[in-house]
Amino acid sequence: MGGRVPSFHTDNTPRSKFSNLPVLPNTLKCRAIFQSVLITSEQRTLRMLDVVSVVLADGSGEDRESFDVLAEASARSWHPPTDSDEDPEEVRRRHEPDEDGKFWMQAPTEHRWSPYADNGGTCMGVAGEDFVVVAADTRLSQGYSIHTRDCSKVTQLTDKCVIASCGMKADAITLHKHLKARMVMYEHQHRKQPSVTAIAQMLATTLYYKRFFPYYTFNVLCGIDDEGKGAVYHYDAIGSFERVPYTTSGSGSSLVMSVLDAQIAKGNQTIDTPALDKRGIVELCKDVLSSVGERDIHTGDYGEIFLIDAAGVSPTRFDLKLD
């Protein structure tokens, strides 16, 4: 193969050795390219003027001329390529003048309404023999904005059960409110608080009930079960759930999970280390959340730790970075 030009270029246009674009031979060609770009832009946006002036400047001085973009565009009869699943008829209407010779204004698409939002945040739960540790940050964000730095993701449901929810705050508020009401109903009917296992099952059915318009929440349910053992349940948004020794969800969950795999499950460890005790797990959770705050922009501000054991639920707070 001779030179750098691939064989499918049959013309003899000289090409740049870097970009494989044709080398521009003269100012006239530049003008033609500018003109096509402007015409194409005109077809893509409403914020262009109809008339564009081109200035040619070289050693011999300056030369101005103007051309009518609309006229040029219709003379060339070129249209932007369309998204494959868009109605080609609609696209045609958008780019061609109607009977009155007018172009139709298109409503700005960034205003389209969505029922869902992602408010970010990270939570995790680690089960011990007779205790469980829940940790979550308190940042509430949307896109690049921080709505508030102090908004808890965790709700206490019974004396030995809490739920932490990441994802969409509005859905989490509704879900937690619903669950708290169900706790009261259960207590009135059965004269006792529901067990963590019962709540876990109830949460799954609650989420699946909204299978086709789901709560956009990613939940971690933690508590002490009827045998006195620490219990952690992990859920997806539509109610699939599993009891696990430790888990995490939210925007920083992928960062948290591998650390918990290594430090709690002792996966891929080359040196034997003793299992962490209660205090060790609390400190690990704090460290992990602090580290996630360095890498995930949706996690930060403050951390909350809920330690659940025979003594009940004891919440503590610690600082994360406020950036």
Next chain:
Amino acid sequence: MCSSCSLHHRRRDLNDRGRAMAPGQYSMDAKQHTMSPVVTGATVIGMKYKDGVILAADTLASYGNEARYKDVCRLKKIGDHTLLGAGGEISDFQYLGDLLDEMADEEACDARSVLVPAPPFPLQDQAPHLMYVDHQGTAFEEDFVATGFGMHLGIPLLRNNWKPDMSLDEAKALATKCLEVCFYRDCKAYCKIQIGVCAGAGVEIGPPTPINHFWGHTAWTENRLEDGDSTGTW
């Protein structure tokens, strides 16, 4: 076509000629009306101060990029102890206001006899609360909040200058400053504002007031381009 919107990402609001909707055109499907807002308000600034809460908003209701209605009150008193301010679709705000008025009336009648209604929504803990709720239901309490462009232009000023023990005048001045900055940079902001105060004594919405603005800075007026017919900016 499904009217539950949401899950049909590709669906556009189409008018009866099958065209994409422009602002102001109404959809054939009543449920889709306010999916794309038509007449909108911009920034609302809210903050707590020493004795209560204030809300501030300009008086403009825009129609797309047009400054359509220039004397619209975007603040509303609900019951005796609540002040509501809104950005976004103005018709939704007005409807929501009516709904809340009804709720306040019902609350009042349920709380006492029909003949002697109790004040609706009494202060539960005698402490000021400032809450933000958006169209999706995202809700939180804060010491200061802002909607719309104010979230980007006003919040940094509030972060730097807000203090919990501010006097009413200081709070008003800060809110005015935020709206002034919005007016300089947000094409949907306006130079006439209203400030509502919610304190122990009740709720009071102030009169529409012009804000100071100055466009005569040298950087904005001197020519920066050589052809001489364009004015400068920074």
